[in-house]
Structures are given as structure tokens and as C-alpha cells.
Amino acid sequence: MPNSKIINIPIVLKVLSFLLIVEGLFMLSGIGFAIYFGESIMPLLISSLITIFVGLPTYLLTKKNDKKNIGKRDGYLIVATTWVIISIFGTLPFLISGSISNYTDAFFETISGFTTTGATILNDIEVVPKNILYWRAMTHWIGGMGIIVLTVAILPFLGIGGLQLMIAEMPGITPDKLHPRITETAKRFWAIYVIFTVSEVLLLWIGEMNFFDSVCHSFATMATGGFSTKNDSIAGFMPYTQYIIVLFMFFAGTNFTLHYFALHRKFDKMISNQEFQIYFWIIVIVSIFIAIGLFLAEGLGAENSFRDSLFTVVSILTTTGFVTTDYSIWPSTLWMLIFALMFIGGSAGSTGGGVKIIRHLLLIKNSFLEMKRSIHPQAIIPVKYNGKSVSQQIIFNVMAFFLIYILVFSFGTITLSMLGYNFNTSIGATIAALGNIGPGIGDVGPVDNYSFFSPFAKWFLSFLMLLGRLELFTILIVISPAFWRR
């Protein structure tokens, strides 16, 4: 590890400016839709040019010192600032097009996109120009697999430091390496991501959706984002479309390493993975339970009950946040189960947010072993995962993560309640933002939006989304005084 006392400013600037160029190019990609739908190309074009014209000269003028690698502190700083800066520039299409009139709302919408939260301040989505909705879906897609992971895939000079960056951005404990070279691992992750996205576009397109809606919804699905192009989200689409989206939400919430193995026909690696098994069985058991409840209580047909239940369970567990039905008016036992799922989250190494299933699994295993350890204090009883012992240090880290999560959740709830929001809204909005879900409970239920929050609350929720997406540590470390102290 290089000297971590001095922050390597040139490399930080180099990476940041490169990312701005990438962001600008992503913006340009929406111009095709603007032309097709006869909309003005100016908002995306101007936004793109501004972003690139800030990024390009900085990139070219910054000399990189090849002898210096990226240290731990550089890594945290790059990732934290990247996410803030791409969100700052990402607001431009919304503002220039006039779709969103003030900066707070535009920033909220953008960071909600990048963090794949999917919480919106738009009261009427369908009046927004299509090319702007495309950019809105694109923010999901960029943020889902991660712009840093993309950078590691295409910037060879990042070298070993790239691993440091990926650890800071990717969800889960530590990213499994698919290849000894981190660049190759990042490429593979993005390749799988693209394959799934293209497949979903095609499957949606051959149904009732047009090409535009297929693309936007596929971006939002694979990123576990949740922005739709429709005011009533997925509710108005036919069962075929809903089932396709369920399937791809399920894929998006699965560890991408397992997809890699599956694509290489190593299905046993997927099936024998404990986190995947629990992910699968939570969906099956909770969906069936809720489906029976809806069938009995709401008098819906069997298929309709099953579909509403399955869709909602997968959408919330994977932290996507698409909606086909208003779960907040379900019998309380049923919606409370959905609320409980908000605290679980997707798999490690997936695009899903939240605490992640593997952490819960390790914590529950460790809790049971604590009883055993109390009876046999001399014995060393490690937690096992997929047949291997998990080091005490990882368990300690997972515990610390979960406790800080609970701490931030409590702090968030108390803060919102201090700002005058009611109990359900305060806990609902906090977990929906922190878990990158989108819909919560209370006044931010599945058919509500976030426009009524005060500007301060919107900035606060934006901060929670970022904390959640980067799994707490990266942001908390960078804002801790110890980080800046010599």
C-alpha cells in the first residue's frame, strides 16, 4: 500500500475528469430519442457539452504520476466525490429542459437515479419529454453496476488501485474476483449487465411495450432502480410484461458472479450458494404467504393475487421499487411483511441495495453460535459460509456495518420526525432512501411521491441515498475528521 498520508490529487482529478467525459457521452446517447419523438435536442446536447467541456481539459492537463498508485484514502475520496459530482452534472438535462424547475428537486431526482433508489419528486411523469425520461432511466443504469466499476474496466492506468476503488463502490463484503486482473473482472461484470439489459429490452419489446419504454424499464430493472415512464409505474402493463420484469428484477438482485458461472454452465455454483438459496426461498415463501392473504382478504383472482404478491415481494426485496399495486392498503399483516423486506435487501455483488442477504445470514449464524460459545467458552467456533470458515474480522466488520446502519436509520427517522413528518412517513422515507428502494410506507407509499418534502428534507434524503448506495463506510470515512487529519 503506498504512503497513505498524502492524497494523490492528480490521480483523483484524472479519474474524476474522465468520469465527466463518460457521463457527457451517456447524455449524448439520448439524442436519438429526442429526434425520433420530435423533441428539442438542445437540453441533452447542452448538458453533454457542458459536462464534457469541464471534464476534457482537466483530463488532458492533469499529469499522472505513473509511479504512484491509488492508496486507500485516494480510493475513498475518488469514489465519494465521483458520486457527488456526477449527480451535480446529472441535473443539467432536467434543469435545461425545464422538466424540474429548482436545483434541490433536480439533485434529488438525479441522485435518486444514480443510487438506484427510484424515489421521484415528479408529480406527473408523463408530461416530461421522452429524451429526458431516457436520461432519467440512464442515471439508474450508470449507477446500478457502478460508474467506477465501468471506469476500472476501461481505464487501464488504474492498475491495482482499481480494486481499492471497486471495494469502495461495490456492494457486499468483498467483490469476488472473476479474474486475477481487476480490469478483467470489471469488464465481465459490465458485460453480463449489458447482456441482461439487452435481453430484457427484447423480451419487453416483443410484448406490448414500445422500444423506448422497453429500454427505459430495462435500465431501471437491471439497476434495481424503479423509475418508470408511466405515472402508475408497471400497474397498467399486461401480465406478460409484469412477469418479465419480475424475472429480470430477480436476476438483478442476484450476485453477478453467480451469473458469470451460470453463463459458463456452472449452475451448481449458483444452486449451492447459500445466499442465493436464501434469496430464492425468501421470495417463494413470502410471495406464497402474501398471495394466499390477498386471495382470501381482497377477493382477487388466484393469478392476480399471486402476481401482485410476487411482483411486490421481488420489487421490494431487490430494492427496485416498481409498483403494480398499492401494498399500503393491504391488510396490515401483509404490508408489514413488505416493510420487513425493506430491511433485508438484495444479494452481495448484485445491483440491489439494502443491508444484503449475506450480512443477515452471517449475523444470524453468528448469533446462534454465540449461545454455543457461552456454554463452551474455551472452544473456537467460527461462522461457516458455503462450507468455509469466515474470519472473525469479517464478522466484526459485518456487525459494525449493521450497527451503523441501524444507527443511521434511527438518526434518519428522528431527524425527519423533528422536521415534522409523521411516524410512518419518517421511518418509511428513511428506509426507502437508505435502502435505495424508492417507495416506503406512510406518505411515501407505493402511489405517492417525494415532492412534498421540504428542501432540507430532500437534501437529507439525498445524503441517505448516497450513504446507502456506497454502503455507509466510503461516505462516512470521507466525512470523518480522522480522514483529513495528518
Next chain:
Amino acid sequence: MPNSKIINIPIVLKVLSFLLIVEGLFMLSGIGFAIYFGESIMPLLISSLITIFVGLPTYLLTKKNDKKNIGKRDGYLIVATTWVIISIFGTLPFLISGSISNYTDAFFETISGFTTTGATILNDIEVVPKNILYWRAMTHWIGGMGIIVLTVAILPFLGIGGLQLMIAEMPGITPDKLHPRITETAKRFWAIYVIFTVSEVLLLWIGEMNFFDSVCHSFATMATGGFSTKNDSIAGFMPYTQYIIVLFMFFAGTNFTLHYFALHRKFDKMISNQEFQIYFWIIVIVSIFIAIGLFLAEGLGAENSFRDSLFTVVSILTTTGFVTTDYSIWPSTLWMLIFALMFIGGSAGSTGGGVKIIRHLLLIKNSFLEMKRSIHPQAIIPVKYNGKSVSQQIIFNVMAFFLIYILVFSFGTITLSMLGYNFNTSIGATIAALGNIGPGIGDVGPVDNYSFFSPFAKWFLSFLMLLGRLELFTILIVISPAFWRR
């Protein structure tokens, strides 16, 4: 530590039967009130005789093996079964007097007493005979400092094993030893407890309360229990009485080791204790905040706002659960703060329940240090408490405790919601039972009671109270399969 593979049945029986005799004698102590108020002495007398006649022969017939000490497993088993068995026999006065007509309700009321929860199923407390209300308050008093601690104080043959028993029953991390001999430590704890109780009785008695009410309320205060002899709890008493109760709730929620030092004029030990400082400042800051809120929002007078606020904050933080005002109708920001206090709890080594302040303190300190450790992975950065380093093992244990607490809380909430109770009631009743508080939120608010729960829910809540009082581990260990496996 002696061989822990075989449970020492004779010593378990010896201790249990001794405790039944003690319980029977405590029952007898209420007969004076029965005579004074012209009530039948039969319920307490018969209950006492049954209890003693089960305990005495068992005690006399059980041979103790002096060569065998109490092992870890014996300790857990003794404490867990003790609390169940004294609760089973503790129902007798309620049942024989006819004050409670079914066993489920009687058991709920008794274990709510012993665990110092103070949740009641009585719809009209004031029709219950005084001597039965005395027994009800007495269950608090026995359970507050702990019947095991009392046993350690008076049963010399427990020897070193007594420490094991006290660890399993006493709240907090590990009980500070006030004396090298555990028997002496236990004696001192009980002596302080008696001194405070007698002082409170006198101070209440010189006010408006009669001797009977003074005794019952003092038992409930010092145990941080919360059973009152009045239907409207403390609301009908004058400010003097309320302030006295606040003061003694504050004492009861303080570490008794610090009281010991204070009684020996070592006030600096109390003032410099970090847990005590935080306990003190939480009360001051939250009380002032809520008092201002009540003054502005409710239009109450300044003193009334301050008193209602202070009383409620101290009552909930110490997990007593006495009520002077209905906090559930306060503005949501204010009652949500009270709800937040339910997750904090009193000090270690006090009679207060909940998670305890010291655990929160260590967890928050450790969370901040995790940031520092992430930047300097090579450095060993221990948590400091009262100027000393805390071992990694204690931190690990505290983390495990908190996680299991959250797990049990989630499990409890989901279980109650599955039984058909609404969201606020499910979380309110779970934390009120697990934290040994009494009043919660929802349908178990400060002016409600627990009579409406189904029998199954009442047994489940009884289990949560016991889990909470014995701080999870003792009960969970004894019900774990590993405990019974060779």
C-alpha cells in the same frame, strides 16, 4: 470452572426450593395489609403455604454435594428455571383471591411484575383487594434487584458459583465487584436497594400518599416496574409526589455501584462515570426539548410542561413505565422521541431494563473508530471507556447482544403482526415487553392495558419480558439445542 458436561441436579433443586421458601415468606408479608384493610387473609396465606410446602421438603431432602461447585451450565439453568417457577407460584394470590380469573392473565401479570415490566391486564386496578395489590407491587420489588442476587447474599454455600449466577441475572456487561467476596457484593446491592426504598416510602408518606400507596409505589419505583395502585397511575397525585417519584426513578436507573461509592462520599466516582454522564444529559436535554414543545404546542403552564416532560422521559428511559400524562396524544415529534428512548434503557447495574446506555455508548464509540480503522488498517485502535481500553471480546459480545436484541425485536413485531395486531401496536408491545417498560405505542399506549391480547399473544409477550429481564442470553442459551447436547 468445574466439568460443565453434567448438570448438577441437586444444586439446581437446592437453589430452586430455597427460592420458593423465600417467595412464600414474601407473600406472608402482605397479610398485615389484609388485616389492616379488613380483607380476607386467606388468599395470601394459602398461596404462601402452598409455595413453602413445595419448597421446604425439596430443600430439606436434597443433599448438596459440597465438593461440587456451580458450573456455567448449572448457573444458566438455575436462573432461567427460577424466573419461570417463581412466576408460576406467584400467580397464586391473584387466582385464589379471584382478582384474575384465568391462568394466562395471572401468569402475564406476575411475570410482568417480576420482570419489572409493569404491563397489566387489569381493566380496573382499584377494585382489586389492597393486599393483592401489595403482592403485585412486591413482585416488582423482588424482581428488580433480583431474587438470585438476594439468594447469593443469604445462601453462603453458593460460593464462587454465586458470581456465575449473578452474571446470568444482573443487567449490564459484568457486575462490578464491590467486595472480593461475591456474597458481600450481593449484600451491599440489596442493602442500598432497601435504603432507597425505605427513604422513598418515608418521603411519599409525608406527602399526600397513605402508607400503603407509599409502599407499593416505592416498590414499583425502585424496581423500575411501573405497577400503580391507581387506574390513572401517578396522574392524580400532586406535583410533590411526582417529583419524588422522578427522583427515585432516576436513582433506580443509576448503576448501584455508583450509589455505593456515593454513600461512601466518593462522589467523583459517580460524576466521572461516562455512562452516568450520558444518562444524566439524555434526561436533561430530551426533557427540556419536550418541555418546550409541550409549552408551545399544548398551551400547558411552564411548570406543568416541564413536569410532564421530565416525568415521562425519566419513566421511559429508566423503563419504569409510570404515567402522569398521555404522551400518545402529544405532537408526533415529541412522542416519537419518547418512543426512541424505549430503545435506550437504563444503566448497567441498575434495576432498569432495555439495551442499557453503556452498550449504546460502546457501540457508538466503536462505530466511529471503525472509520479510523478503515483508514489505518494496521493500527490497533481500542474502544476506551472511563479512560480504560475495552477488550475486543467485550465489544464483540456487546455487538452480538445488540444484534440479537434487534433480531428478537423484529421477530416479535412480525409475530404480533401475524396475529393480527396493527403496526404501531406490534412494535409498541414488542419493545414495551422486551425492554421491560410497560406502556408502548399504538393500542398499548400509556392509558391502555394489555387485556385485549389473545392468550397466545400474552404468552408470547411474557416470553419477551423474560428474555428482556435476563438480557437474552440466559434464556436463549437454555432453550438452545447446544445446551442439552452432550
